Amino acid sequence: MKVSRSLTAVGSLALILSIVFTYKWMTSNQKIVSVKTSDITKEHTQLKNTTKKENTVPKKTTQKKTNKPKKPVKKYIIKRRAKPVPRQPKFKTKKLKRIPAIPLLDVLKAKNQPRPGQSVFFHETTNFRKDEKIQLIKLTPREACAIESAALHNPRLAVFVLFAGATHRISKGDSLIKALSQYNNIRLRHLNVWKYAAGTPIEKWLKGGKLFKSKYLFPHVSDLLRYITLYKYGGFYLDLDVVVLKNLEKMPPNFTGAESNRSLACGVMKMSSTGLGHKLASQCLRDLQANYDANIWGSNGPGVITRVAKKQCSTDSIYKMITNPKRCKGFKVYDPKAFYAIHWLEWRHFFQPNKINITMKRISKSPVIHVWNKFSRLWKLKTKDNCAYTKLAKLHCPKTFAAAGKFF
Numbered sequence: 291m292k293v294s295r296s297l298t299a300v301g302s303l304a305l306i307l308s309i310v311f312t313y314k315w316m317t318s319n320q321k322i323v324s325v326k327t328s329d330i331t332k333e334h335t336q337l338k339n340t341t342k343k344e345n346t347v348p349k350k351t352t353q354k355k356t357n358k359p360k361k362p363v364k365k366y367i368i369k370r371r372a373k374p375v376p377r378q379p380k381f382k383t384k385k386l387k388r389i390p391a392i393p394l395l396d397v398l399k400a401k402n403q404p405r406p407g408q409s410v411f412f413h414e415t416t417n418f419r420k421d422e423k424i425q426l427i428k429l430t431p432r433e434a435c436a437i438e439s440a441a442l443h444n445p446r447l448a449v450f451v452l453f454a455g456a457t458h459r460i461s462k463g464d465s466l467i468k469a470l471s472q473y474n475n476i477r478l479r480h481l482n483v484w485k486y487a488a489g490t491p492i493e494k495w496l497k498g499g500k501l502f503k504s505k506y507l508f509p510h511v512s513d514l515l516r517y518i519t520l521y522k523y524g525g526f527y528l529d530l531d532v533v534v535l536k537n538l539e540k541m542p543p544n545f546t547g548a549e550s551n552r553s554l555a556c557g558v559m560k561m562s563s564t565g566l567g568h569k570l571a572s573q574c575l576r577d578l579q580a581n582y583d584a585n586i587w588g589s590n591g592p593g594v595i596t597r598v599a600k601k602q603c604s605t606d607s608i609y610k611m612i613t614n615p616k617r618c619k620g621f622k623v624y625d626p627k628a629f630y631a632i633h634w635l636e637w638r639h640f641f642q643p644n645k646i647n648i649t650m651k652r653i654s655k656s657p658v659i660h661v662w663n664k665f666s667r668l669w670k671l672k673t674k675d676n677c678a679y680t681k682l683a684k685l686h687c688p689k690t691f692a693a694a695g696k697f698f
Contacts, residue, residue, distance in 0.1 A: 391426060391458040397450065397479035398486065406563035407524040407543065410440045410449045414530065415511045417455025420502055422482065427456040427467065431694040432531060432663070434466040435687035439534040440526075441473040442686065446539065447526075450477045452519070454511060465693040472689055483511070490521055492575040495582075504584040513591035516556060517578060521571035524563025531663030532557065532629075533682050535656060543567060545622035546595055547629040551608050553588075554596045558629040558658050566620050573598045599623060629658050637662040640679040641669050649678040671698045 397404075404411075414433070417425045429437075441449045457480050459467055470476050487493045492514070504510040516527045526538060543562040549555035561567030574594050581597065583589040596608075603611045603618040611623040631652045632639050639645040640661050653659050661679060673680060673694055683691045683698060691698065 390461040392461045393458050394427075394453060394456065394478055394480035397452055397481050400477075400479060402448070402477060404448060404450055404523045404525065407567070408447060409523060409525040410444060410447050410538070411516075411519050411523070411525060411527050412437055412440075412449070412451045412530050413454065413512050413515045413519070413527075414451060414456065415454045415508045415515065417453070418483070418508060418511050419455060422457065424458060425456045427453060427459045427464075427478065429466050430667075431466060431690060431698045432661070432667075434470060434690040434693075435683050435698075436528065436530050436532050436534070437470055437476060438473065438687035438690045439532075440528060440538075441470075441476050443534050443537050444539060445475060448475050448477055449473075450479055452479050452481045452515070454481055454483055454515060456480065465695075466690060469689040469693040481515075483515070486515070486522075487518055490518055490575060491572055492518065492579050495579040500582055500584070506584075506587050509587060510584070510590050513556070513594070514578065516559070516591075517571055517574040517594065520559065520561040521568065521575060524561050524567050524571075527556075527559045528658070529557035529660065529663075531661050531666070533659050533661070533679075533686050535653075535658060535682070535686060538657060541657070542622040544570065544620060545624060546599070547624040548608050548612060548626050549592065549630050550626060550633070553592050554599055554608065554611075554623065555630060555660075556591045556595045557660050559595070570598060570602065570621065573601070627652075628656060630660050631656050632659070632661075634662045634665065637665045638669075641666065641671055641675070641677050643676050646676065646678050646681065650681070653678075672696060673698045 412433075414427075414429070417428065419425075437449060437451055440447075459478060462468075467478075470478075484496065487496050496514075501507075501510060501514065519525075520527055528534070538560075541560060544560060544567045546554050546556065546559045561571050577594050577597050578590055581589065581593065583593075586593075599611060599618065599621065600606050602621050603623070605611065605617060608623070611618055612625045615622060626633075632649060639649045640659075659682070671677070671679065673691065673696060680691075680698065
């Protein structure tokens, strides 16, 4: 019994020792494998995009022993060990076409400057941004029609189209721009709002940033610019939703038109570059600054000229301004038939075939008509439609009408 117990103890000790040695041996082998695996993984990522030559197995060569230091041997991945990297499919991508564009001249730097009191001005503000970016001109057929009609009927006046947002025009391919370029008296120009306002009574106010809190930013930028333009240059200001029907050169040096018996409008105006006109333009800028309202659409446009006219004419009555021109001391106020013979509530009459005769009769004595783009811009009008507007466009902006295509 004593011999068997001692043997049992020795056997147990031997078993424990064998287990310990076996565990150490296994853990040491695991460490070696993990290092090699990490090395291969690292090397694989470094060499997966190398040439085919690097992916082949090199032939074994015998090297003679020399005293020279051994060159580092490049490691290669054996294809059997490393999984091949799948090739990514090649997709054909369309290259973006570069549109050939010409930068617009800055109205303040261009050689051909507006002649004081002898120019017609349009403003385009729909691309306006606080931080200027490269933008291409965008004109609708109706906007192009307004510009062409002014140039057609006033060949001795320069027609300036000032873009507050667009900086470039397409050098070829735009049919509307091609149509307008056939007139020698049309000038397409860029303006920087801050530089344009420099030296005017509203320069400091503009830098304060109130304008950019507007619910109607583009219309209110347009309101601001029309009064700055009249202050700087004088001359005619026209909205881009008009059609000029007659020559404007013989019209008074200072005028606007009444929209109704309650207010004046600012879509068609003229002010002289000096004297009364310059004084009125200055008063308009100061009134805009003092009464600016970011939440009311018409407060900073029609509202401005209405308030200034009331002071100039010493009356709140639009009717008295129209019927007794002496009250306004050289400032002419036209009745609504001159520019707004079709009231904004009746704007559809320009586009409805059954209203063509009555509409043409009502505007027969108007030098300029206003088609109320705020409401009419979404009306899809075909060039073949027989209505008052297409009839007027064929006659007063023929090149634009021909370039417009199916819709106008």
